Amino acid sequence: MKDLQTLRSGIDDIDKEILGLFLKRMELCKGVADYKKANNLPVFQGGREQQVLDRIMALTNNKDLEKGTAALFANIMDISKILQNRTILAESPDYTFTVPDFDGAKKIGCQGTSGANSEAAARSVFGDREFTFYPSFEDVFKAVQSGELDYGVLPVQNSTAGSVDSTYDLMAKYPVYIVREVIIEINHCLAAKNDMPLPDIEMVYSHPQALAQCESFLRKNRLRTAGYGNTATAAENVMNSKENIAAICSVECAERMGMKILARDIADVSLNRTQFIIISKDMQVAPDSDSVSVMLTIPHKEGSLYRMLTKFYVNDMNLIRIESRPIRDGSFNVMFFLDFTGKITDPSVKAVMRDLEENCGTFRCIGTYKSE
Amino acid sequence: MKDLQTLRSGIDDIDKEILGLFLKRMELCKGVADYKKANNLPVFQGGREQQVLDRIMALTNNKDLEKGTAALFANIMDISKILQNRTILAESPDYTFTVPDFDGAKKIGCQGTSGANSEAAARSVFGDREFTFYPSFEDVFKAVQSGELDYGVLPVQNSTAGSVDSTYDLMAKYPVYIVREVIIEINHCLAAKNDMPLPDIEMVYSHPQALAQCESFLRKNRLRTAGYGNTATAAENVMNSKENIAAICSVECAERMGMKILARDIADVSLNRTQFIIISKDMQVAPDSDSVSVMLTIPHKEGSLYRMLTKFYVNDMNLIRIESRPIRDGSFNVMFFLDFTGKITDPSVKAVMRDLEENCGTFRCIGTYKSE
Numbered sequence: 147m148k149d150l151q152t153l154r155s156g157i158d159d160i161d162k163e164i165l166g167l168f169l170k171r172m173e174l175c176k177g178v179a180d181y182k183k184a185n186n187l188p189v190f191q192g193g194r195e196q197q198v199l200d201r202i203m204a205l206t207n208n209k210d211l212e213k214g215t216a217a218l219f220a221n222i223m224d225i226s227k228i229l230q231n232r233t234i235l236a237e238s239p240d241y242t243f244t245v246p247d248f249d250g251a252k253k254i255g256c257q258g259t260s261g262a263n264s265e266a267a268a269r270s271v272f273g274d275r276e277f278t279f280y281p282s283f284e285d286v287f288k289a290v291q292s293g294e295l296d297y298g299v300l301p302v303q304n305s306t307a308g309s310v311d312s313t314y315d316l317m318a319k320y321p322v323y324i325v326r327e328v329i330i331e332i333n334h335c336l337a338a339k340n341d342m343p344l345p346d347i348e349m350v351y352s353h354p355q356a357l358a359q360c361e362s363f364l365r366k367n368r369l370r371t372a373g374y375g376n377t378a379t380a381a382e383n384v385m386n387s388k389e390n391i392a393a394i395c396s397v398e399c400a401e402r403m404g405m406k407i408l409a410r411d412i413a414d415v416s417l418n419r420t421q422f423i424i425i426s427k428d429m430q431v432a433p434d435s436d437s438v439s440v441m442l443t444i445p446h447k448e449g450s451l452y453r454m455l456t457k458f459y460v461n462d463m464n465l466i467r468i469e470s471r472p473i474r475d476g477s478f479n480v481m482f483f484l485d486f487t488g489k490i491t492d493p494s495v496k497a498v499m500r501d502l503e504e505n506c507g508t509f510r511c512i513g514t515y516k517s518e
Numbered sequence: 519m520k521d522l523q524t525l526r527s528g529i530d531d532i533d534k535e536i537l538g539l540f541l542k543r544m545e546l547c548k549g550v551a552d553y554k555k556a557n558n559l560p561v562f563q564g565g566r567e568q569q570v571l572d573r574i575m576a577l578t579n580n581k582d583l584e585k586g587t588a589a590l591f592a593n594i595m596d597i598s599k600i601l602q603n604r605t606i607l608a609e610s611p612d613y614t615f616t617v618p619d620f621d622g623a624k625k626i627g628c629q630g631t632s633g634a635n636s637e638a639a640a641r642s643v644f645g646d647r648e649f650t651f652y653p654s655f656e657d658v659f660k661a662v663q664s665g666e667l668d669y670g671v672l673p674v675q676n677s678t679a680g681s682v683d684s685t686y687d688l689m690a691k692y693p694v695y696i697v698r699e700v701i702i703e704i705n706h707c708l709a710a711k712n713d714m715p716l717p718d719i720e721m722v723y724s725h726p727q728a729l730a731q732c733e734s735f736l737r738k739n740r741l742r743t744a745g746y747g748n749t750a751t752a753a754e755n756v757m758n759s760k761e762n763i764a765a766i767c768s769v770e771c772a773e774r775m776g777m778k779i780l781a782r783d784i785a786d787v788s789l790n791r792t793q794f795i796i797i798s799k800d801m802q803v804a805p806d807s808d809s810v811s812v813m814l815t816i817p818h819k820e821g822s823l824y825r826m827l828t829k830f831y832v833n834d835m836n837l838i839r840i841e842s843r844p845i846r847d848g849s850f851n852v853m854f855f856l857d858f859t860g861k862i863t864d865p866s867v868k869a870v871m872r873d874l875e876e877n878c879g880t881f882r883c884i885g886t887y888k889s890e
Contacts, residue, residue, distance in 0.1 A: 153549045154566070160543045161570065161591065164536055165577055168590060171532045172583060177525045194526070198533065205537055210604075211544060214597045215537060217832045221593045222536070225586045232582075308683055308844045312730075354745075373745075417848025451840070452831045455824035460589045464820045467850075470840065472680050476789025478839075 168222070172229060179230035189230045190504055195223055220449070224456040231497035240491060243431035246325045248272060248424075251296040257283050261378035261399035267328045267422035268299040283312050287320040290425050297325070298425045304332075305419045307355055313423070314471045314483055317441065317512055324439050324513030325432065326424035334360055334418070336409040337400035338392040339385055344369065344408065351380040352394035360394055363412040381405060421518070429513065431490055437466060437517040438495065439485050443473065443507040451482075457501055458486050461494040466517060481508065490514045540594070544601060551602035561602045562876055567595055592821070596828040603869035612863060615803035618697045620644060620796075623668040629655050633771035634750035639702045639794035640671040653747070655684050659692040662797050669697070670797045676704070677791045679727045685795070686843045686855055689813065689884055696811050696885030697804070698796040706732055706790065708781040709772035710764040711757055716741065716780065723752040724766035732766055735784040753777060793890070801885065803862055809838060809889040810860050810867065815845065815853055815879040823854075829873055830858055833866040838889065853880065862886045 182189060199216050206215045248271055255278040256264035268277050278295065280286050286298040301310045317324075334356060338347065344367050350357070354373040357364065364371055369392075374380035377395040381403050384393040392408060393400075400407050444450040458465060463486040470480035488495040490511075502509045554561060571588050578587045620643055627650040628636035640649050650667065652658050658670040673682045689696075706728060710719070716739050722729070726745040729736065736743055741764075746752035749767040753775050756765040764780060765772075772779050816822040830837060835858040842852035860867040862883075874881045 148549055148553070150550065150553050153546050153553065156546045157543055157550075158570070158573070160539050160546070161574065161594075162577065164539050164543070164594070165574055165587060165591075167532050167536050167539070168587060169578070169580070169583065171529055171536070172586070174525050174528045174532070177520055178522065178529075181520070181522050181525065198530070201530070202533065202537055205534065206541070208541070211541065211601075213834050214544070214601065214832050215540060217828070218540060218593060218597060219533065219537075221590060222533075225590060229583075229586065303844075303850060305844055305848050305850055306846050308842075311680055415846055415848055419848060419850070421850065448834075448836045449827075449831045451837055452824070452827040455821075455827060456589070459821045459824045460586050462585050462820075465823055468823070468840065468842065470680075472675075472677055474678050474787050476677050476787055476791060478675060478677055478791075478793065 171222070172226065175226040175230055176233055179233040182230070183234050188504065189227055189234065189501070198223065220453060221456060224453055225460050227501060228457055228460050228494075228497055231500050232493055235493055235496050235500060238496070243429055243490075246426065246430040246432050248297070248326070253278065253294065253296045254299065255280055255286050255289055255295040255297075256299040257281070257286050258376050259378045259382070261381060261395070261402050262376055263330055263332055263396060263420055264299050264301065264422065266396065266398055267301075267330045267420075270328055270330065271299075271326060271424060272297075283316055287316045287322060287425070290322050290427055291320050293427060296426065298322075299328075299422055300425065301420050301422050303421045304355075305417070306359055306413075306415055309469055311471060314469060317483070318471065318481055321510075322425045322427060323429045324423045324515055325426045325430045326515045327437070327518050328422045328424065329518045330420050330422065332413075332418045332420055333397050333411065334394050334413045335397050335400055335407045336363075336392050336394055336412055337381060337384070337403075337405035337407050338390075339387075339405065341406045342390060342408070346390050347392045348389060349391045350394060351383055351391060353377050353380065356394045359413045359415070359418060362414045363409070423513075425513075429511075431514055432516060434516045435514040436487060436489060437485055438463070438488050438490055438514045439483065439512045440502065440509065441481060441483050441512050442502060442509045443479070443481055445505075445507060446479075454502070454506075457498050461488070461498050463488040463495065463498065483512075485517075487517065543594070544598065547598040547602055548605055551605040554602070555606050560876065561599055561606065561873070570595060592825060593828060596825055597832050599873060600829055600832050600866075600869055603873050604865055607868050607872060608865055610868070615801055615862075618798065618802040618804050620669070620698070625650065625666065625668045626671065627652055627658050627661055627667040627669075628671040629653070629658050630748040631750040631754060633753065633767070633774045634748050635702060635704055635768055635792060636671050636673065636794065637750075638768065638770060639673070639700045639792075642700055642702065643671075643698060643796060644669075655688055659688045659694060659797070662694050662799055663692050665799060668798065670694075671700075671794055672797065673792050674795050675793045676727060676731065677789070678731045678785065678787050681841055682727070683843060686841060689855070690843065690853055694797045694799060695801045696795045696887055697798045697802045698887045699809075699890050700794045700796065701890045702792050702794060704731075704785070704790045704792050705769050705783065706766050706785045707769050707772055707779045708735075708764050708766055708784055709753060709756070709775075709777040709779050710762075711759075711777065713778045713780070714762060718762050719764045720761060721763045722766060723755055723763060725749050725752065728766045731785045731787075731790055734786045735781070795885075797885075801883075803886055804888060806888045807886040808859060808861060809857055810835070810862055810886045811855065811857050811884045812871075812874065812881065813853060813855050813884050814874060814881045815851070817877070817879060818851075826874070826878075829870050833860070833870050835860040835867065835870065855884075857889075859889065
């Protein structure tokens with residue numbers, strides 16, 4: 147048996163040779179890209195790719211390794227395509243985008259009522275301006291699309307409860323763009339009209355999610371609970387009632403309503419955060435944007451997701467988040483929502499976008515913003 | 519400019535050389551695997567991997583291609599590791615698993631009440647046996663874990679509304695296994711105690727998922743809605759109430775309860791299916807099982823998901839489904855739930871499992887079953 151040192155140095159020598167050949171291959175691919183560009187041919191030519199893979203599988207001559215070599219050459223071709231797209235796009239004119247104007251914006255909207263966490267998210271970007279509240283998430287999307295609002299503020303995920311599915315479904319339905327991301331810490335407190343000992347509380351009202359997040363506290367103090375539409379309306383209800391009831395809401399909400407805070411930090415997981423997005427009608431790009439969100443469907447072929455991720459990986463775009471939602475056609479097929487690091491003006495990012503547009507069933511860039 | 523034919527034939531020659539070198543490299547890797555096995559060393563040695571990548575980046579000598587060559591060699595090493603694991607596991611004894619006994623099972627449970635869709639799913643596997651109903655999903659998990667139930671039946675995803683998040687969260691919490699998958703077609707109707715015109719209905723009760731699935735119908739008819747534990751208990755509530763309320767439930771459920779069906783086929787998408795899983799306390803493997811479900815966290819490193827998918831791809835295991843849920847530590851980090859094609863007794867599948875166990879923060883195989 148050879149020793150590890152000898153084996154590894156043999157591998158290193160082979161790697162050096164493979165690298166040399168790979169770089170030569172890339173030179174030829176650049177030639178192919180130039181040729182395709184001059185003759186206005188698409189980068190991706192499915193027939194040629196299958197030809198190369200079939201040839202490799204036939205040459206492998208070892209059933210056990212066939213899949214491995216096919217994977218390797220699929221990878222080599224994916225890297226080549228990305229470099230070809232870069233070459234083709236290198237001289238294409240830069241897109242020009244509007245820069246968001248959060249300071250100048252006048253019409254800003256969110257779902258719910260004043261005191262809700264959406265308002266806190268809006269306030270952290272837009273300060274003490276007036277916000278319009280809409281009954282549903284969809285109303286906010288509609289108002290942004292129609293131009294009634296400059297910006298809409300909506301939750302996308304909570305660190306305890308997970309994704310806000312309806313926001314994703316609405317992103318697929320309305321042609322709007324994400325222009326900013328905001329993360330808000332949700333600090334649940336127990337609040338009432340007046341100071342009172344906990345055993346005197348007859349009922350605690352709040353959104354079922356908030357009640358679930360404070361389950362240990364409620365159980366320990368033997369408090370009875372009832373679900374309510376949202377935390378802010380639960381607080382309002384407490385203030386309007388003559389009974390000895392309390393609400394679970396944010397500290398900010400309790401303070402705004404002039405409530406007495408009976409207990410702070412009552413959530414089971416003390417750090418509880420919600421991520422919001424700010425949407426606009428047009429694509430707007432802040433100069434410090436470093437993340438890109440896309441929405442796409444992948445072909446029903448083995449390794450589709452894997453091979454798509456190759457494109458991002460080779461271009462140094464790191465996957466931040468992957469979310470899926472049904473396409474609602476009775477099948478279990480999904481639409482993917484992906485967040486990646488990358489600047490939209492970077493030629494590699496442009497190359498990936500072009501590649502995805504050419505190869506995905508559905509593809510839409512749904513925005514770019516600074517990742518929090 | 520060279521013509522396309524010449525360029526491509528040049529590429530083909532290079533590919534042949536790369537293939538030859540790659541196969542030689544695999545020979546040496548097999549030597550490394552034998553050495554590691556003889557000396558009881560782990561397959562994955564992080565330091566060595568970084569060394570190889572650093573060397574490749576330094577040799578590339580072209581800033582623009584560095585990331586591409588690093589990606590290529592990460593891929594080459596990932597393929598090598600898989601083959602090493604296969605070598606090491608080739609002679610390891612086969613696991614032995616119990617075969618599920620659906621025909622002989624006596625204690626079967628689901629959430630809700632008789633008439634719920636879970637019962638229809640249970641019936642399609644267990645026929646006309648008696649089922650035990652539990653108030654919550656968690657109660658079903660607890661009963662399976664304690665041995666009170668042989669099998670539990672729970673929904674995991676709907677073709678219109680998407681994943682049933684709580685089932686995933688409970689899979690992470692309880693050490694139980696998926697032993698079967700069942701898909702049921704759901705036919706929603708609007709049902710009440712007595713016949714009445716839709717405008718007279720004061721409130722429609724149902725499970726929030728069912729309400730989401732019938733959103734268009736509800737909006738068009740301006741019906742107010744309220745969430746309820748499940749469709750069958752919502753129907754029960756309607757039957758016990760004196761108010762003018764209605765429920766969304768299955769036609770089967772409405773008929774069982776002697777309700778009046780006010781509207782049929784009210785879901786947004788007429789084909790509306792729900793996938794259920796059957797869980798058991800121990801890992802059980804049906805002979806026709808061809809899918810594997812795993813639960814894992816991936817390291818916080820660039821390309822983690824991509825490189826993990828390489829393992830499945832090279833082993834011919836096709837990704838069927840990817841789902842994520844928060845790990846609930848206040849961060850937005852997630853636990854991934856992945857479904858892949860593959861037979862658990864296949865040496866390649868065993869090699870992937872071993873590899874994941876070694877490289878993931880958290881990893882658990884949560885079952886294997888025949889994909890529907």
